[in-house]
Amino acid sequence: MTRNRLCLVVALVAAAMTLACAADAVDAGGASSVETAPTVTSDAPAPPTTAAALAIPDGAAVYQQYCAECHGVDLRGTDKGPSQLSIIYEPNHHGDYAYRVAIREGTREHHWWFGDMPPVEGITDLEIEKVISYIRAEQERLGFEQ
Ligand code: HEC
Numbered sequence: 001m002t003r004n005r006l007c008l009v010v011a012l013v014a015a016a017m018t019l020a021c022a023a024d025a026v027d028a029g030g031a032s033s034v035e036t037a038p039t040v041t042s043d044a045p046a047p048p049t050t051a052a053a054l055a056i057p058d059g060a061a062v063y064q065q066y067c068a069e070c071h072g073v074d075l076r077g078t079d080k081g082p083s084q085l086s087i088i089y090e091p092n093h094h095g096d097y098a099y100r101v102a103i104r105e106g107t108r109e110h111h112w113w114f115g116d117m118p119p120v121e122g123i124t125d126l127e128i129e130k131v132i133s134y135i136r137a138e139q140e141r142l143g144f145e146q
Pocket residue numbers: 063066067068069070071080081082094098099102103107108109110111112113114115116117118120123131
């Protein structure tokens with residue numbers, strides 16, 4: 001083998017190795033882009049599947065945040081406010097409208113001796129509707145105190 005031929009063979013081998021390495025790199029790149037795909041797409045918001053993801057307030061949580069302090073964690077009242085299960089709060093006597101007004105504007109002491117109910121600060125309209133639904137559902141589930 002002449003020296004020129006040897007050089008040609010070496011050059012061909014080198015070229016073949018370069019091609020093989022390039023192919024590996026493409027494979028590795030392909031594989032790693034598949035692996036990182038979830039990371040790349042995780043910037044997109046997840047599909048909203050729960051009430052929390054849709055930012056719909058949970059009535060029970062709203063009640064605990066804004067009402068439980070006076071009306072009791074179990075709705076049965078405290079020394080600061082009456083039980084929401086009192087028969088006087090059944091829907092025909094205190095309709096949902098009375099709830100909205102009481103929550104937004106507060107109410108003067110008139111049925112009980114706990115003092116006035118102050119307006120509930122910081123509650124949104126949607127939270128008001130959710131908390132009323134929650135209280136109505138609990139009144140139905142637990143029954144009214146006679
Ligand atoms: C700081 C205490 C306090 C908080 C907080 C409070 N209440 Fe009251 N609430 C009262 C008191 C006291 C009364 C009773 C007034 C009376 O003598 O009739 C009352 C009465 C009511 C009434 C009857 C209103 C009427 O027309 O007679 C409703 C309905 C009511 N509360 C709902 C709620 C809801 C729902 C929340 C939470 C979003 C809430 N309250 C938070 C103290 C409170």
